[in-house]
Each structure stands twice: as structure tokens, then as C-alpha cells.
Amino acid sequence: MQAVIALLIFPGGLCVLLLGLAYEWLDRKLMAQMQNRVGPRWYQPVADLVKLLAKQETMPNGVNPLLFIGLPLVGLASVLTAALYVPLVGLAPSYSFRGDLIVTIYLLGLLTFCMSLAGSNTLDRFSLMGALRALTQLFSYEVPFLLALLGPALAAGSWQIAEISAYAETHWLILTQPLGFVVALIGLMGKLELSPFDAPEAETEIVAGALTEYSGRGLALFHLSRDVALVVGLTLVAAFYLGGMANPLWFFGKTLLLLLVVSGLQALFARLRIDQTVGLWWRYGMLLVLLQWLLMIVWR
């Protein structure tokens, strides 16, 4: 019974979905404030979701219907599963085993993979280009992001998220691993395809990227899974670098601070070309992480 509640209502399932919608609104509102606008109303993400769910879903010619319907579900399921392994709202993770850090990161990566598969499933050239760019971007940010999150794991001597965040409660790793923190946070923005890294869905060039052909339910599910991925990612970075698990209010404050930084960066930078994104990650992101690792080894 308890497992079912943890899976469906709290802290997994419904709670994460609502949290995701709330974070999306906060992100959009903060962006709007920084651009000197009023911004969306507080129920905007809910209204978007309801509208998309109530809309007609057209299946274009030439797609594999099983993949077309199944991929949004797999994407949402993978991020919801990832949410079970991270200390959501500062509470201990619902499930935990050795090496769940790697599983969580790959479950988050599965969402991007689902989106690009959904894009390459259609005959439309724009979604094909979007899928290609999403995969290219995946290959560029994934390695520095993973290495940046392995820094705390190395410091804690464990690959288990619960143990790392327990270690981080006594050691604020942002102080000892500032470079890793920067790469992890910006890697998260790459993962979520937020503003400087939104070449995969550049509406001025390729309409809407991989999701061009999606309407109604599929689009709603993909939007929802991106919101959940935002929550999971922010939770992961806050738990690893900003002092681990804490009481929910304090933890919420920490993730909010991270969200503020992320929205600020989004408002500050214009979109990078896809080759610039790849160059940024492999030339500078990778270099920063390796420097961080070198410092850690020397420090020991």
C-alpha cells in the first residue's frame, strides 16, 4: 500500500507532476519579469495541459502508429521513474540501490532519446532535423554532465544518491567543487533544451523541432515530462551541491534559487548554433570538469 502511494501520489506520480507544472510557471514568470513583462497567470501551465489533452490528435501519414503513441508514454514514464530515486522536496528517496545515480541519469537521457525517436519517426523534414540536433546535443552535454555529477559521488565514495546527499548534508560541495557545480547546472539547461541550448527546437529555423508533427495528447505528455525532468534535475543538483536533504521548505528555497539562476541565464543568452553548442561542451565544459577532477585528486 505504502509503495503504491509512493509511486502514484506522494512523493512520486501526482506530486511530481504538480510540482513540475508549478516550476514551469515559475520559470516562465521569472523570465517574463526579467524581460520587463507581466508574464503568464499562475494557472497557465495547467490551462495549457488541459487544452492540449482536450485537443484533436492527428496522426500524420507514414508514421509507425505504435511508436507515435508509445514514445510520449515511455518518455513520461522514464522521468517519473527517475523521480523516485532522487530526494524530492528534501525527503529521502523512495527507492534506493547501489549505482542508482547512473540509472537516474540514463532515465533522464531516455526522455531526450524518446523525443528524437519521435521526431525521426515522422516523414517531416523539420522534425527530422530537430531529432538530429537533439541527438547531437545529447552527445555533447551528456559526458560533461555525467562527469560533473560524478564529482560528488567521488567525494562521498558512493554511487548511491541517498548516500551522496547524506554526505552532502555536512559538506557543501559547491564550495569544494565550484567548477563541477557550474558544469552540472549548465548541463541541466542543455538537457532540458532551455534557451541558449534550444537549437533542437529553434522555431525560427525548423518550426518546432522534433515535436513538429505532434498535437494534442502526445505534445501534452512531452511537455509534462520535460517539466518533471526540470524538477528531477534541479533536485539532483541541489541535493548534491547545496547541502543535501533538508526540511522541505528550505530545500524548496534552494531549488528556487537554482531556478532563478537558470532563468537568468535563459534571459541573458541568445540561442547558440548547434556547432557552437558542441564546441562549448567539448572544449570548455569538458575541460572544466577535468580540471575539477585534477584538483580533487591533487587535494587528496
Added chain:
Amino acid sequence: MRLEELWEQLEARLATWGRTHSPWAVHFNSGSCNGCDIEILATITPRYDLERFGVKIQGSPRHADILVCTGPVTRQARERLLRIYEQMPSPKFVLAVGTCAISGGVFQGCYNVVGRVDAVIPVDMYVPGCPPRPEAIIDGILKLLEKAQAEGVAT
């Protein structure tokens, strides 16, 4: 039986609420002189901030609810306009912006022009002006939403 009816009614109300509070728009120029298009671009700048009504400009017609049309329909653009309209999932609305979209304007009777927008696709709301001010376009969108609210959005 009563419960089922109640549930259906609730569902319809929720859908209408969602649709009238999250109108995503796609913009198509079917032969305009670009005057109206510049005004539409001005409308989505931070000064007028359409996001406070939930309006988002989308790139893909598959994501959009409102087709914002400018200009008279030329013979070349007729087919494209029809195709874009048919690519949009229902329920969908069409907003004709500018004098040319309403009546053909100064291009009326040209050899290469079919005519006004509602000669090709059904139009739900008209915004007059040459070009209309951003305030007029916002007013048009809000009136369109009011109309959709009143009709309960027939799918």
C-alpha cells in the same frame, strides 16, 4: 445516469476553460504588404506582453489554436493557406487581421489575388485597420476568446 451527465458537463466545461485560457497562435501571411505583420510582431514584444493572456506564438500549425491571417489571399498562397488551416487540429479559430484580410483592400480585383480570407477559409473574428494597432489585435484576440467561451467551443 445523472452522474454521467454531470461528469460530461464538467468535462466540457474544463475543456472550454483550457481552450479559452491557453490560445496558441500561428501567424500566416497570405500576400500582405508586411504592414500588418510588423504590427503583429509589435504585439508579441514585451511592451504588450501577450503571455499574460496565455497567448504563445507557435512555429508549427499542429500546435496552434488560432490562425492569425494577414493580407489578401493571392492565387499562389491560396493552396498553402488551405493546407495550413487543415494541418491545425480542431478546435481551431481564424483571426483575420487588417483591411486586406477582411475585404481584399487595395489589392481587390488584382489579377493575381483571390480576394479576402473568408473566401477561402472560415473566419471567426475580424480586426480592421491598415494596419491595426497592437491594442486592436489584442482586443480582437480577447473578443475571439469571449466568443469561444460563449459558444462553449463546439468541436
